[in-house]
Amino acid sequence: MTSSPTLLPDNILPATGGRKLFAGARIRRIRAARGLTQTRMASDLGVSVSYLNLIERDQRPLSASFLLKLAGSYDLDLKSLTGNDGADLADELVRVFTDPRLTGIDVPRTELxxxxxxxxxxxxALIRLHASTPSAATAPRTGPLESVVAMIEAAGNHFPALDAASEALADELRMSGPDLNAAVVERLRARHAITVRxxxxxVLPDALRRLDLHARQLQLSESLDAASRGFAAAIQLVLIELKTVIAxxxxxxxxxxxxxxxxxxxxxxxxxAGAVLMPYARFLAACEATGYDVELLQARFGRGLEQVAHRLSTLARPGARGIPFFFLRTDRASTISKSFAPGPSPIPIIGGCALWSLHxxxxxxxxxxRQLVELEDGHRFLTLSRTVKGTAAPWGAPRAEFAIxxxxxxxxxxxxxxxxxxxxNGPATPIGPGCTACHRAACRQRSLPPxxxxxxxxERQRGLTPFRFTED
Known part of the structure; x- marks a missing residue:
């Protein structure tokens, strides 16, 4: 749970060491992300439009009272408002200049x-142009999947209206009994005349889930385990009953x-579907009671690891936040097929890092x-990794395998x-976003230079790696 911000004297800025804090670009981004005009934001914060304009143009520093009003009005973390914005931009620029198309253009990090x-x-502007420019190695970010990624990232992987509607539906289902999987199946039959089979x-060689409207059947492949069958049935139910909220x-x-x-x-x-089978309030209470023990959460809610892991990354309800987890799914080739977090992923991934236990x-x-890891910028994370298997397959057929x-x-x-x-606070494994974006000179696992x-x-000597480089 988040606590309300501590009241501070107006002349003391949090986490700034007494220096004046200018954050015009950050305030503009907050306003633009919410589709607010300067007039509307000024009204929300109880300041004049001219004062807000001066702040956005970095002609006035942020006062503590302004920060508190901003954090309270838009449910923001004070740390996100007082952090080093220039360092964040510099990190983004470093990633831009790891683009293979810029190989040979040496820009020292100090210049960035x-x-x-x-x-x-x-x-x-450079970061935005890079993000919108197709790379020869990657598909342009304009297709349907990219639109979905943008939607999820913009929402911080939390959809309040959909989560609330799912929780209300779960409350109705629980009236049928404690087994939500069975309750979902029964509701499909009783209310929508759809049987689950x-x-x-x-018989169903190329599909895991298929709705046959002619036969009024939701057909599920026998290759799905019990948790996955319940999840598939819940997907069908929300497609019917929460259609309006989804739209x-x-x-x-x-x-x-x-x-x-x-x-x-x-x-x-x-x-x-995950929000119905793991309703927000009950799931968060179970997380806090068990210390976010993923195996106990699986047992308590009858879900698979991947379903629980994804649900952990969605606990961002204002006033009832859980621990902000990120969630990744990868294959043996280090291809990231799923990535969720309540905000930008705290671990930037350009390529796999062999030192991270995930891989x-x-x-x-x-x-x-379990692994304690540390990024190049000093940020440390506690991570859990485990493999998950795909659906059952006939003897001799390849079976998908991923790591969560x-x-x-x-x-x-x-x-x-x-x-x-x-x-x-002890030793942590140093990891990075991939060799071409990592600047740890002494990494013995390095395969490519930055x-x-x-x-x-x-030619007279060989270091810990074949690559000697400088950044400045």
Missing amino acids: RELAARSPGIAQ AMPVD ETIAGAGITDPLAARAATIALAKYA AAFDRPGEVR GIGCDVRHAAALAWSAGLEL AAAHLAFD
């Missing part, structure tokens, strides 16, 4: 930091392309791995059951 600090507008793999959420996200809207419908139906989980299938990774900032780790016996580094070669 200076650009971010002195010309944040130019830095933001498990089908042999040879309103998509419209509110500005998605108009028909194909993107259908992709978003599927994504939100999965979100709602070594395949060595010991089914074993939960969840984690949170180390400052939250003491509340976790799985931090027991771990020295949170993309924007100055390379040096000396």
